[in-house]
Amino acid sequence: MTALTDDTLPVTPRAMRDEMVVFVVMALLLASVPYTGVYPFFVMQALCFALLACAFNLLIGYGGLLSFGHAMFMGTAGYCSAHALKVWALPPELGILVGIAAAFGLSLITGYISIRRQGIYFSMITLALSQLLYFIYLQAPFTHGEDGIQGIPQGRMFGVLDLSKPTVLYYVVLVGFLAGFLLIYRIINSPFGEVLKSIRENEPRAISLGYRTDQYKFLAFVLSGTLAGFAGALKVFVAQNASLTDVHWSMSGEVVLMTLVGGLGTIFGPVVGAFAIIAMQQYLASFGQWVTVIQGSIFVICVLTFRRGVIGEIAHYFRRSL
């Protein structure tokens, strides 16, 4: 089996420095958004999807596991956060925690089941599990079926941050995104992340070196699912609703597309991909179903000609890991 990335570069101090420079530039750019006149709602939405794509990328790009059901974590966390905020009237910070806890629980269960099969079967199992959840949420009373949970109060975070003000909400989402991003960056560069990459490159060899690869993959799955849940919980505050679209397989497909466009197994790729795809949806909204056709075409083009993705190509050109 050929590896996903054909040019794995060693982690040198220089590479670390490059990545930190790009990170700081990204953080500054994002922090200046409210002063530029760019529609903050669009950027907030993109940030939530960017975090989701980064979490997904942790699994595929570094663990070699293609999950085709990552929307289930986002959707589940969204529903649970929304329910906690609206029905239980919990403050925002606890609402987010409820969502994260739900995604954590779900990833424990689904990870335990899906990690039993590898490669292509893993993708089919995660897809089937997310479809199972979709039907459960369709029928469960607390999700309100087709309508979804609407009109979710945004509230005051920690009693002081008024999330109904767009600028405050924007910075809260941004801080959440950056925290999640740094956590993923830390995981990738930890000893655990190194073992994960070795499993991706050559699992039998990792096993022969004495690593219990199933446990590593399971942990990666749980981390990825929980972080995806965090993204879903943040999205509740931006969209102020939680609906079935967030658990549908087409959403899982979009996450895959974002990561593929940006670059599988790159650190910044999923962020770029998420912004690109969300922007595309925004500008092409009037084209109706042609958006689906365009997304499909991007899939085809990426797979056939552009497998490294945007950031992957740039990194390859400069011989850097980004």
Next chain:
Amino acid sequence: MQALYAQLLVGLINGSFYALLSLGLAVIFGMLNIINFAHGALYMMGAFVAYFLLNNDYLSIGYWPALLIAPIIVGIFGMILERTMLQWLTGLDHLYGLLLTFGIALIVQGVFQNYFGSSGLPYAIPDQLKGGMNLGFMFLPIYRGWVVVFSLIVCLGTWFLIEKTRLGGYLRAATENPTLVRAFGINVPRMITLTYGLGVGLAALAGVLSAPINQVRPLMGADLIIVVFAVVVIGGMGSIMGSIITGFALGVIEGMTKYFYPEASNTVVFVLMVLVLLVKPTGLTGRAA
């Protein structure tokens, strides 16, 4: 009891489609090492081709010729896909095949949705198969009985072709070791193309069969393919007969669930998948993947 038998029949019909689709997936996976995500979209295309053939003023080709023509047309479309796109993925990680065919599925479904919306188009049952028979214990609509019998014949025919004929022997040999088979002077790339055409043709045939029952809709294959994936996970893709039996069996179980506990009829296949994975992770006909 009437209702039970009726659901049993619905289950057998769904089982026919699961069997035809998972059979095609298994054949394609054996040769191309690709999980064909576009299978549901091509199933839908089969139904639409039959619809066009009938409703085009110049052609107005009926059900019986469509049963042959639609799979051939969609099969050729599939072979073009294989020649122009899928063949470039040889030697790459499996997941790229999944992503590429997912993209193809989005394109095909999106195009049809643009022109036909999401509502269903009716396709009439052919005159010869209209009406029903009273079997004493239940009323059997002839068309539904025909779908089950005909699907079973096609499934067994495919099994015979692959397991018992010389051509099937080449195919199985090429699945095991393509390089060696090429060394014997057999054109393996052409065989791969034809295999993809065959698998896709089976999906299109299922589409034509389902057109009078389920109506013709652009998204008719989108959710079905996910159930078929679960069927494939349960049965494993190692054996042709395994796919056929698993397909029919799961259809029947699903039909039974509709009678005894309708709330779970959408989810029962997925729940069974989870149970099988917990008990026997390699699937029922179990080769490890």
